Amino acid sequence: MTDSEVPDGFERHFKTSGFTDPWEPLYSKRAPRKLILGVHIANAHCNSRGFAHGGLISALADNSMGLSAGEALREEGRSDVGGLVTVSLNTDFIGSAQIGQWLEVDTHFVKTGGSLCFTAALVLAGGEPVARSSATFKIIKARQAG
DSSP states (O other): OOGGGSOTTOEEOSOOOTTTGGGOSOEEEEETTEEEEEEEOOGGGBOTTSBBOHHHHHHHHHHHHHHHHHHHHHHTTOTTEEEEEEEEEEEEEOSOOBTTOEEEEEEEEEEEOSSEEEEEEEEEETTEEEEEEEEEEEEEEOOOOO
16 A cells, blocks of 8 residues: 555554554554554455454554554643553443455544543444454553652
8 A cells, every 4th residue: 555545634643663564564643642553454454254353453552542542641731750661451342343445443532631631443444344443551650750
């Protein structure tokens, strides 16, 4: 897929890791209190049945919700946050994503607290829901200089 086939507002995702390298190119779009992830489903994303693997969907949902919680905390001016770690992750599969479809993870709920963040996301393929996910993240306090 080429960058010209990516929906408006999405750019190459700014975070990379060895874990997500096989799924590239990944795309992201910033919005208030969230970060939306997207990818064109290809062979490397699929299970033996030929549709997007649940592990891929869960991992992208975890990533999108965690980054969205971070965006919300930044917008709230929380300078005490050093990072976030996943405490729990739940994904319900309600459809399937096929090769060639645009898969998008849109976090639609972020509730921040003193030590935890709660999130929920909807995963769409070709504009249709294929999964819903929720997660809780532990806020890791930033190290204080001194």
